[in-house]
Every structure is written in structure tokens, then in C-alpha cells.
Amino acid sequence: MSDYKLAVLAGDGIGPEVMVEAKKVLAAVSKKFDINFELNDYDVGGIAIDNHGQALPPETLKGCEEASAILFGSIGGPKWDSLPLEQRPERAALLALRGHFDLFSNLRPAKIYPGLEALSPLRADIAASGFDVLVVRELTSGIYFGQPKGMEGEGEEEFAFDTMRYSRKEIRRIAITAFEAAQKRGKKVTSVDKANVLVCSRLWREVTEEVAKDYPDVELEHIYIDNAAMQLLRYPNQFDVMLCSNLFGDIISDECAMITGSMGLLPSASINGSKFGMYEPAGGSAPDIAGQGIANPIAQILSASMLLRFSLGETDAADAIDAAVMKTLSDGVLTGELLAPEKRDQAKSTSEVGDYVVAQI
Amino acid sequence: MSDYKLAVLAGDGIGPEVMVEAKKVLAAVSKKFDINFELNDYDVGGIAIDNHGQALPPETLKGCEEASAILFGSIGGPKWDSLPLEQRPERAALLALRGHFDLFSNLRPAKIYPGLEALSPLRADIAASGFDVLVVRELTSGIYFGQPKGMEGEGEEEFAFDTMRYSRKEIRRIAITAFEAAQKRGKKVTSVDKANVLVCSRLWREVTEEVAKDYPDVELEHIYIDNAAMQLLRYPNQFDVMLCSNLFGDIISDECAMITGSMGLLPSASINGSKFGMYEPAGGSAPDIAGQGIANPIAQILSASMLLRFSLGETDAADAIDAAVMKTLSDGVLTGELLAPEKRDQAKSTSEVGDYVVAQI
Ligand SMILES: CC(C)[C@H](C(=O)O)[C@@H](O)C(=O)O
Ligand SMILES: CC(C)[C@H](C(=O)O)[C@@H](O)C(=O)O
Numbered sequence: 001m002s003d004y005k006l007a008v009l010a011g012d013g014i015g016p017e018v019m020v021e022a023k024k025v026l027a028a029v030s031k032k033f034d035i036n037f038e039l040n041d042y043d044v045g046g047i048a049i050d051n052h053g054q055a056l057p058p059e060t061l062k063g064c065e066e067a068s069a070i071l072f073g074s075i076g077g078p079k080w081d082s083l084p085l086e087q088r089p090e091r092a093a094l095l096a097l098r099g100h101f102d103l104f105s106n107l108r109p110a111k112i113y114p115g116l117e118a119l120s121p122l123r124a125d126i127a128a129s130g131f132d133v134l135v136v137r138e139l140t141s142g143i144y145f146g147q148p149k150g151m152e153g154e155g156e157e158e159f160a161f162d163t164m165r166y167s168r169k170e171i172r173r174i175a176i177t178a179f180e181a182a183q184k185r186g187k188k189v190t191s192v193d194k195a196n197v198l199v200c201s202r203l204w205r206e207v208t209e210e211v212a213k214d215y216p217d218v219e220l221e222h223i224y225i226d227n228a229a230m231q232l233l234r235y236p237n238q239f240d241v242m243l244c245s246n247l248f249g250d251i252i253s254d255e256c257a258m259i260t261g262s263m264g265l266l267p268s269a270s271i272n273g274s275k276f277g278m279y280e281p282a283g284g285s286a287p288d289i290a291g292q293g294i295a296n297p298i299a300q301i302l303s304a305s306m307l308l309r310f311s312l313g314e315t316d317a318a319d320a321i322d323a324a325v326m327k328t329l330s331d332g333v334l335t336g337e338l339l340a341p342e343k344r345d346q347a348k349s350t351s352e353v354g355d356y357v358v359a360q361i
Numbered sequence: 362m363s364d365y366k367l368a369v370l371a372g373d374g375i376g377p378e379v380m381v382e383a384k385k386v387l388a389a390v391s392k393k394f395d396i397n398f399e400l401n402d403y404d405v406g407g408i409a410i411d412n413h414g415q416a417l418p419p420e421t422l423k424g425c426e427e428a429s430a431i432l433f434g435s436i437g438g439p440k441w442d443s444l445p446l447e448q449r450p451e452r453a454a455l456l457a458l459r460g461h462f463d464l465f466s467n468l469r470p471a472k473i474y475p476g477l478e479a480l481s482p483l484r485a486d487i488a489a490s491g492f493d494v495l496v497v498r499e500l501t502s503g504i505y506f507g508q509p510k511g512m513e514g515e516g517e518e519e520f521a522f523d524t525m526r527y528s529r530k531e532i533r534r535i536a537i538t539a540f541e542a543a544q545k546r547g548k549k550v551t552s553v554d555k556a557n558v559l560v561c562s563r564l565w566r567e568v569t570e571e572v573a574k575d576y577p578d579v580e581l582e583h584i585y586i587d588n589a590a591m592q593l594l595r596y597p598n599q600f601d602v603m604l605c606s607n608l609f610g611d612i613i614s615d616e617c618a619m620i621t622g623s624m625g626l627l628p629s630a631s632i633n634g635s636k637f638g639m640y641e642p643a644g645g646s647a648p649d650i651a652g653q654g655i656a657n658p659i660a661q662i663l664s665a666s667m668l669l670r671f672s673l674g675e676t677d678a679a680d681a682i683d684a685a686v687m688k689t690l691s692d693g694v695l696t697g698e699l700l701a702p703e704k705r706d707q708a709k710s711t712s713e714v715g716d717y718v719v720a721q722i
């Protein structure tokens with residue numbers, strides 16, 4: 001019997017209600033696979049600002065440090081948008097957690113599920129050709145964290161500056177993540193850069209090619225970010241793993257998420273070199289629909305599955321959750337946003353979907 | 362009778378053949394509107410490397426300096442892709458010309474033409490809702506030109522760095538371009554940034570809001586680049602003018618171009634503070650179809666129209682070209698790539714399309 005301590009940070013908006021469903025699912029695999037979870041809840045984001053005066057209180061951080069992994073909900077909302085930038089949930093909690101735990105490896109799978117092609121904003125024939133991409137995004141370096149960053153000068157000559165920065169080591173470790181992932185998938189890595197303009201991208205290309213030599217079974221392709229943004233619309237099924245720097249991955253992963261048309265189904269993982277990680281839905285806190293019991297819990301449930309797979313190595317339990325989710329979707333047990341307008345009366349609630357997943361395990 | 366000297370830089374691939382059609386159209390408006398053009402041809406890009414050993418030879422640059430504006434074709438191709446980056450056509454000619462003439466204001470219109478909705482890779486109902494965007498991209502600053510840029514350190518700690526940099530002055534002048542353009546269009550500016558991460562974006566937001574005060578009839582909205590990349594797919598018709606920094610504009614303008622599904626119709630303008638400008642198709646040199654007489658000349662023809670409008674102030678002639686192009690499209694006089702596969706036998710050649718446009722003037 002394995003024992004794990006998990007930090008559960010449900011956060012704001014729909015976070016708490018979808019987290020309830022993920023916990024049910026964890027309870028189900030706990031029983032079935034004889035895994036013991038100690039789930040400890042901590043405030044994060046807006047609720048933490050309200051309760052403790054800051055988005056990432058020390059007790060939350062301490063709880064995360066003591067855990068094997070973090071199951072994260074979603075944070076932010078209009079209530080906290082007028083705070084100074086540095087104190088807002090997204091920066092003060094999300095970027096801080098990424099930096100603190102060196103969660104450099106961000107995995108964002110995006111796929112069009114069979115039967116849900118009509119949700120994609122892409123033309124029917126293009127969506128029908130299929131889309132199943134894993135965006136591997138570098139998450140703790142690049143222009144997000146590069147120094148120096150600031151303002152200088154006076155009057156109209158005053159200027160702002162940010163530094164994009166990548167070391168060989170930083171590029172190598174994320175490239176390795178991408179190639180290892182590709183070996184288990186479509187065996188193709190498309191590295192996204194702007195090597196015709198950025199020195200960082202040139203080093204990115206060089207190191208990626210070095211890493212590729214250790215993975216002869218995986219094809220490596222380079223694409224400029226502007227072209228990638230285009231090709232994703234026209235020939236989305238040409239991609240398997242897309243390897244991106246922090247900024248480019250931010251853009252490309254959101255474009256990929258939108259291409260599926262079903263953000264409520266997409267989990268994500270942010271992992272460090274010791275397999276410690278933070279797992280969260282790709283979508284936001286959706287304050288407009290919070291508290292109504294209509295939010296889709298699947299992304300949160302699949303985030304729990306990624307946690308089991310990548311941080312705990314509990315592959316069987318993760319596989320069981322993934323299969324249960326597939327069954328739930330193919331049985332048409334769906335929240336409203338996945339249904340055509342004329343079928344919305346068949347929509348299931350957040351907890352009905354969660355219960356159905358549990359029943360399949 | 363007005364007299365203008367124009368530098369014509371046809372370049373590589375399909376550049377020369379579509380330029381022939383643009384020249385025909387200039388000849389037609391010359392007659393009709395009593396404007397005298399002195400058209401001087403110069404080598405640029407790959408052909409200039411072949412003939413003169415460099416992508417932007419001094420005589421070409423001198424010719425541009427002596428002209429009222431530059432009509433540019435397209436450059437590059439596999440033949441020159443193995444050259445060191447600094448010598449390649451795109452950097453050595455395109456970036457050099459932008460920098461040399463301080464062409465900070467890049468206008469990239471993208472729209473879905475009535476009747477051509479099916480070309481869009483977006484879902485039919487979304488494409489039918491309409492799309493007509495002008496991307497206003499800052500073109501001579503930001504991370505493209507910011508200093509320092511380079512490499513430092515040793516071994517695995519060796520790192521590359523690029524600097525994103527914007528002064529108040531640089532932001533102000535491109536924001537003014539965007540607001541003035543919006544006044545003549547849909548009266549809405551969406552400023553694209555990453556203000557939750559970049560100091561440059563925060564200054565960008567601040568200055569954009571200052572400029573907005575002078576244009577009370579224009580609505581200003583801010584959007585994060587990742588969200589913009591998504592919203593363009595789901596609700597493309599919410600946008601009118603999209604104001605972007607150099608890097609973000611590179612990505613967003615290509616995404617917009619692809620959304621139209623008809624790159625061969627899209628012109629672009631790069632203008633400086635004295636209304637000197639360089640005008641070129643949005644698409645590339647398409648070496649795969651060069652020399653076959655099937656390339657679409659419309660983007661090149663509309664580039665000539667933008668030149669007349671923005672650098673020469675010859676509004677009547679520009680309007681006449683735009684109207685002639687609209688008529689050509691609505692009469693179904695189209696090159697093959699705009700036609701459904703089963704209608705390709707009705708495709709017109711490059712010169713047939715050019716002649717038809719001329720006949721409408
Ligand atoms: C909230 C923001 C700072 C964050 C990012 O840009 O990384 C978000 O967009 C994301 O992708 O997780
Ligand atoms: C060729 C390249 C340097 C250029 C750019 O990034 O500006 C191109 O993509 C463009 O958009 O004109």
C-alpha cells in the first residue's frame with residue numbers, strides 16, 4: 001500500500017466545485033488500487049488574499065513543500081483584478097509556485113475527442129482530419145524570469161525592457177522532456193522558435209538538434225512561431241509534440257486549447273527535475289459560471305490523473321481514470337458547454353459527470 | 362500632373378511575375394488619373410545575392426533612397442537557405458530596409474471577402490460571421506532590434522539573451538497610427554500585450570491609454586497575446602484594429618492572414634514618419650509555384666494601391682484599384698488556389714487576373 005500526501009489548492013471561481021469531483025475520483029482509485037492519499041487543502045489565489053492578505057500564504061507554500069505533488073484548481077477573478085499586478089493571484093501565486101519549485105516542464109495536451117469535432121472552431125473537414133498535440137512548454141526561464149527587467153530614462157525617451165534568456169542547460173532539459181514524451185506518442189517533435197530574429201532561438205535550435213541525436217526514433221522539425229500559429233489552423237494534424245520556450249508556449253498552447261473547442265477537458269502538468277509537480281486545468285476560474293454546478297470537472301479529473309502518472313508513477317490508476325473519462329465522454333455524459341444548443345437539455349451537472357466517471361473506475 | 366519615382370524590388374520566386382501585373386495596373390491609373398510614374402527596378406533578396414553577392418546591394422539601397430516609395434515583391438527560397446543567417450534574404454534585405462528607413466508602422470489588413478468564406482480554415486458559421494481586421498504592428502523596435510543581444514558564459518551554463526525594449530515615444534507613435542486607422546474603420550482598437558508578465562507591455566498599456574484620450578470616438582480594449590490567439594478563432598469578428606508590438610504583431614498578423622484562407626489577396630505597408638514606405642504582399646515568395654503563371658497577383662496589386670494611398674496621397678487612384686479588385690473577385694475571376702478543387706478548371710492565370718483588373722479601371 002502506497003502512501004502519498006497531496007496539497008490540494010482549489011482556488012477561486014469554479015476551482016472548488018470541480019475539485020470536489022477530482023477528490024471523488026481519487027477516492028475511487030485509492031480503493032481500487034490500494035493507494036492511500038492524505039489530501040490537505042490550502043487557500044490560494046483570491047480566496048487566500050481575502051483570508052490571509054496574500055495570494056500564496058506561507059502555510060500554503062509549506063503545505064506544498066511537504067506534499068508529493070500539488071493538485072491545483074484555478075485562480076483569479078474580477079474581484080482581485082484591481083490589485084497591483086505583483087499582488088494579483090496569477091502572478092503572486094502561479095508564477096511564484098512555478099519559480100519556487102523550479103517547475104520547468106509544462107505539459108499541455110490538447111486533442112479533439114472523437115465525437116466532439118463539432119466543438120472545434122476549425123472548418124469541419126480540418127477538424128475531422130484530427131488533432132492531438134502535446135505542447136511541451138519551458139516554464140521557469142525565458143522572458144518571464146530573465147533579468148534585467150525594468151524602466152530607464154526620462155520623458156518620452158523613457159523605456160521599458162525585458163530580457164529573454166536561455167542557457168544550454170535550460171534548453172537541454174526541456175528538449176529532453178519533449179523527446180521522451182514524443183517516444184511514447186507520435187515520434188515527432190516540432191520545435192517552435194524565431195531563429196531568424198532571436199539569438200535565444202538560435203541556441204534553442206542548436207541544443208535541440210544535439211538532444212535529437214539521442215532519440216534517433218523521433219523526428220525533429222523546426223518551425224517559426226509565426227508559421228506555427230498559421231499551420232495550426234490549416235494542417236493541425238501535422239503536429240505531435242510541440243516544443244516551445246516559455247512565451248511561445250504560452251501562445252501556442254492557448255491556440256491549441258482553443259482548436260479543440262473544449263477547454264473544460266484539458267489538464268496540464270508543471271513538473272520539476274525531481275518529478276514534483278503541480279497539476280491544473282488549462283482553463284481559467286470562469287467566475288461567470290461558478291457556483292451553478294454546471295462547470296466541467298473533466299479537466300480537473302484529468303489533472304489528477306496526470307499527477308498520478310508523472311509525480312507518483314501510479315500508472316495503473318492514471319490509466320483507469322483516463323479510460324473512465326473516455327467512457328464518460330463516449331457515453332455522452334457531458335456538461336452543457338460540450339453540447340449543441342438544441343441538446344442543452346441533456347446536459348449533466350458537475351457532480352453527475354464526476355459520479356459517472358467514478359462509476360467507471 | 363504629379364510625378365513620382367518608385368523603386369520596384371520584385372525579388373525572388375513569384376515576385377517578378379506578380380510585379381508585372383502590378384505595373385500594368387499602375388500604368389492604367391497613370392493614364393486615367395494623370396499621374397506620372399518613373400519605375401526603377403532593382404535586385405533584392407536571393408537574386409541580388411546571385412548577381413551582386415549581397416541581398417541588399419548599395420545600388421538598390423540608393424535607388425530606394427531616391428524614390429518616393431518602394432514597391433516590394435517577395436524574397437527568399439531554398440537556394441539561399443543554407444547561407445549564414447545574417448546574409449539570408451529575409452534578414453539582410455527585409456530587416457535591413459525596415460531599420461534603414463525607420464519603417465516603424467506596419468499595416469497588415471486581413472479580411473474574408475464576401476463569397477470567399479469557404480477558404481477560411483474556420484468553421485463555416487464562424488467564417489460567416491465576418492472577419493475584417495487591420496493589424497497595426499510596430500516594426501523597428503522591440504525584441505527584434507533591442508540591445509544587448511548575444512551569448513555569454515561557458516559550457517552548459519552558456520546562455521543566449523535578447524532584449525525586448527520599448528520607449529514611450531516608440532509606443533506613442535505606433536499607437537497613434539492605430540487610433541487614426543481605427544477612426545476610418547470600425548472605431549475600435551484592441552491592444553495586444555502580455556502586461557501580466559512584461560514590463561514593456563505595462564508601459565505599452567500606459568502609453569496606449571494616454572493616446573486613447575485624444576480619440577474619444579475610438580474604443581480601446583486590452584487583450585493578452587495568449588487570449589488574442591484564442592479569441593481570433595472563436596470570435597474573430599470582435600476585432601477591428603489590433604495594435605501589436607513587433608513580435609506579437611508578427612504572430613497575430615500571420616494568424617489573421619491564415620484565418621482569411623487567402624494569403625494571395627493580402628497586401629501590407631511599412632511606413633515611416635515621413636510617409637515613405639515599403640509595400641509588399643503578405644505571403645512569401647512561393648518558389649514551388651514560381652514561373653508557372655498561376656500565382657495570384659492581387660496582393661501585389663493591392664500593395665500598389667496602399668502605396669498610392671499612404672505614401673503618395675493619391676486616394677482616387679487607390680480607390681479605383683481597390684474597386685477594380687473587388688469587381689474582379691466578385692466576377693469570379695480567380696487564380697486556382699481561391700477555387701474549390703472541382704472548379705479548378707475555371708482558374709485564371711496570373712496575367713488574366715491582372716488584365717481583368719486593368720480593364721475595370
Ligand atoms: C497568468 C499568466 C501569467 C500565465 C502565463 O502566461 O504563463 C497563463 O497565461 C498560463 O499560461 O498559465
Ligand atoms: C522574415 C521575418 C524576419 C519577418 C518578421 O518576423 O518580421 C517576417 O516573418 C514578417 O513578418 O515580415
